[in-house]
Amino acid sequence: MENEFAKVMSERTDEELIKIVTVERERYNPTAIEAADAEIEKRNIDKSEFEKIQEKATTEKEQKQKIDSNVVGSGIRFVNFLIDFFVWLILAFIISFIIGVFIPVTAESQGILTLFVYALFFGTFIAYYAILEIKFQKTIGKFVTKTKVVKMNGEKPENGDIITRTFCRLIPFDRISFLFVKNGIHDYLSKTKVVKDTAE
Incomplete structure (x- = not known):
């Protein structure tokens, strides 16, 4: 009887097959490993290529484990x-106060002014997180707790990752999601993590 995993393994790349039989071996059952071994033999993959991919996969695995061990818990996230x-809030109130000094409040302008204040609070919220995390990978809170935002592989996030992360903070219940899981909703959707800043 043909190994049930033979077709699945035949669709994998050389790199994926090598990872399966080496660094990711413990994640697969023996039948899957056997099918991967058979596919490698069938393709006659060059041993030097095998060693190179295995070394790269081992380095990636170690890097991931290091990052995962540095992910901060709910307590620090709450702080x-x-x-x-x-x-x-302080920032938004200061800006509103300054604007309030220059724009007189009248009965006619009350509605527009209220709308403007809402827009101002929304704008400062987005700007606060986006600017600081793009520039420094951290907000004031993260400076205090010596933590920073990274991509899943530990690299510095792209501007787009931070923008996604910032707008995802507006999702209802996102602000408390990190109390239940290590990575909150905005972390999960932007493929980022908050880790200890070991450089400090």
């Missing part, structure tokens, strides 16, 4: 949230 929330 970050509190600090950032108050800093953002």
